[in-house]
Amino acid sequence: MSNTKTAITPTRAQDYPEWYQQVIRAADMAENSPVRGCMVIKPWGYTLWENIQRSMDKLFKDTGHVNAYFPLFIPMSFLEKEAAHVDGFAKECAVVTHSRLQANEDGKLVPASPLEEPLIVRPTSETIIGEMYAKWVQSYRDLPILINQWANVVRWEMRTRLFLRTAEFLWQEGHTAHATKEEAIEETNKMLDVYADFAENWMAMPVIKGVKTEGERFPGAVDTLCIEALMQDRKALQAGTSHFLGQNFSKASNIEFLDVDGQKKHAWTTSWGTSTRLIGALIMTHSDDDGLVLPPRLAPTHVVILPVLHKEETRQQVLEYCQKLLADLRATAWDGRTIEAEIDTRDIRGGEKLWSWVKKGVPLIVEVGPRDMANDSVFLGRRDVQGLGKKGVPRAEFLQNVGNLLNEIQQNLFNRAKAFRDEHTHSFTDKESFYAFFTPKNKNEPEIHGGLAYAYYDGSPEIEKQLKDELKVTVRCLPLDSLNERGTCIFTGKSDAVKAVFAKAY
Numbered sequence: 001m002s003n004t005k006t007a008i009t010p011t012r013a014q015d016y017p018e019w020y021q022q023v024i025r026a027a028d029m030a031e032n033s034p035v036r037g038c039m040v041i042k043p044w045g046y047t048l049w050e051n052i053q054r055s056m057d058k059l060f061k062d063t064g065h066v067n068a069y070f071p072l073f074i075p076m077s078f079l080e081k082e083a084a085h086v087d088g089f090a091k092e093c094a095v096v097t098h099s100r101l102q103a104n105e106d107g108k109l110v111p112a113s114p115l116e117e118p119l120i121v122r123p124t125s126e127t128i129i130g131e132m133y134a135k136w137v138q139s140y141r142d143l144p145i146l147i148n149q150w151a152n153v154v155r156w157e158m159r160t161r162l163f164l165r166t167a168e169f170l171w172q173e174g175h176t177a178h179a180t181k182e183e184a185i186e187e188t189n190k191m192l193d194v195y196a197d198f199a200e201n202w203m204a205m206p207v208i209k210g211v212k213t214e215g216e217r218f219p220g221a222v223d224t225l226c227i228e229a230l231m232q233d234r235k236a237l238q239a240g241t242s243h244f245l246g247q248n249f250s251k252a253s254n255i256e257f258l259d260v261d262g263q264k265k266h267a268w269t270t271s272w273g274t275s276t277r278l279i280g281a282l283i284m285t286h287s288d289d290d291g292l293v294l295p296p297r298l299a300p301t302h303v304v305i306l307p308v309l310h311k312e313e314t315r316q317q318v319l320e321y322c323q324k325l326l327a328d329l330r331a332t333a334w335d336g337r338t339i340e341a342e343i344d345t346r347d348i349r350g351g352e353k354l355w356s357w358v359k360k361g362v363p364l365i366v367e368v369g370p371r372d373m374a375n376d377s378v379f380l381g382r383r384d385v386q387g388l389g390k391k392g393v394p395r396a397e398f399l400q401n402v403g404n405l406l407n408e409i410q411q412n413l414f415n416r417a418k419a420f421r422d423e424h425t426h427s428f429t430d431k432e433s434f435y436a437f438f439t440p441k442n443k444n445e446p447e448i449h450g451g452l453a454y455a456y457y458d459g460s461p462e463i464e465k466q467l468k469d470e471l472k473v474t475v476r477c478l479p480l481d482s483l484n485e486r487g488t489c490i491f492t493g494k495s496d497a498v499k500a501v502f503a504k505a506y
Contacts, residue, residue: 006289026359027292037167047300073119078127081252088219092155094121130253163280171275184268188244195240204295204414210477222246231284236503242272292361296406303341308369424451456487456497
């Protein structure tokens with residue numbers, strides 16, 4: 001084992017789940033709340049979410065969608081209209097049964113006024129939005145409806161982990177209604193492409209686009225499309241889903257319209273969503289044993305300036321030099337906005353200050369002392385380079401090239417993540433090697449193992465259950481680029497088997 005000192009303890013190799021928690025803590029992103037299973041997202045983590053939200057929202061609006069807001073509370077009878085939907089979410093629902101509190105004989109507050117009908121705290125909004133669409137849609141001229149909402153949802157999870165799985169989380173959910181099946185299918189595919197575009201070009205996270213099997217499908221959907229990514233512990237993470245709902249929800253909510261041919265028809269609907277789970281995915285894709293690593297397109301701060309103020313006689317001059325550098329950076333355009341930069345003048349030791357920003361994952365760290373100022377230069381470090389790769393750079397050159405540097409870091413992170421994924425992706429033609437791939441050498445204290453496995457299987461729920469029970473492996477998706485391929489099932493020997501991607505997953 002290496003004796004190299006790291007900022008995060010334990011390292012990824014020593015204890016990946018705890019490493020993940022420590023990265024979040026060291027970057028001051030979030031913490032557990034007093035409410036069991038919920039989290040407080042702190043400013044650094046929330047600004048990251050705002051950047052995700054802003055960037056993704058533009059992609060939605062560029063494809064013709066608009067934002068709206070729907071109630072947090074859903075009457076229980078609405079969920080009961082779609083049998084598969086309620087069955088899929090029943091165990092995760094939080095239920096409101098009373099409307100007010102009053103003091104009892106002991107002076108303690110107790111629920112006082114039972115509701116006529118229990119209300120479900122929004123686990124997802126298909127049913128309440130369907131109820132509204134039924135009012136809004138009368139004619140084919142009212143279609144399509146292309147609406148997204150940014151909201152919070154509640155799913156009563158027992159085992160939680162910051163960003164990845166919490167009882168309450170933030171997300172966006174798109175809900176659309178169309179006159180034809182073809183339009184709805186086109187929408188479903190279009191939004192999957194939007195998610196893949198965002199994951200790869202903003203998050204620098206390579207993804208596989210695919211179709212979920214029946215057992216992994218969204219409750220009530222005809223088809224669920226997804227993007228899947230590989231984390232550094234070689235587990236897969238579902239980073240976004242897009243659902244073709246057919247007419248299941250429109251029939252349940254009675255979304256009917258008079259078509260151009262004069263016939264009354266049910267609309268075809270879709271829904272699609274991503275959540276704060278993307279932050280967990282970003283952490284586990286890029287971060288290292290020194291802390292968070294952020295792709296520049298989403299980083300809350302692109303450049304942090306650290307004045308070196310050891311000498312009182314040069315203190316004011318160094319600060320003025322840094323302020324001018326800050327103003328020039330903030331006036332520099334990059335990626336459709338100006339560069340986000342700040343100066344850290346906290347009265348703490350220089351090493352401690354530097355490492356606090358390393359752990360926060362800021363792409364570029366600039367130190368400026370009297371010598372740098374005298375040479376009209378900066379001492380530049382890059383978070384995507386081991387040990388920051390610090391070097392002196394003329395100030396004018398730095399300002400001229402800062403945008404290119406950020407582009408380079410963005411691309412480097414993607415290339416590195418893709419190389420990692422490729423290294424740990426394998427195709428299998430026999431059951432024995434497949435099982436060996438997903439079996440740790442030490443079953444009592446499993447080491448990081450496995451990855452993404454491509455193999456043909458017969459598509460049966462029995463095989464899926466067997467793999468989940470024996471290996472904790474699931475079918476992540478049937479890749480879109482090989483949907484028509486057929487081969488021999490490596491588990492049963494049956495012909496006409498489909499190609500699937502298997503992995504252990506979050």
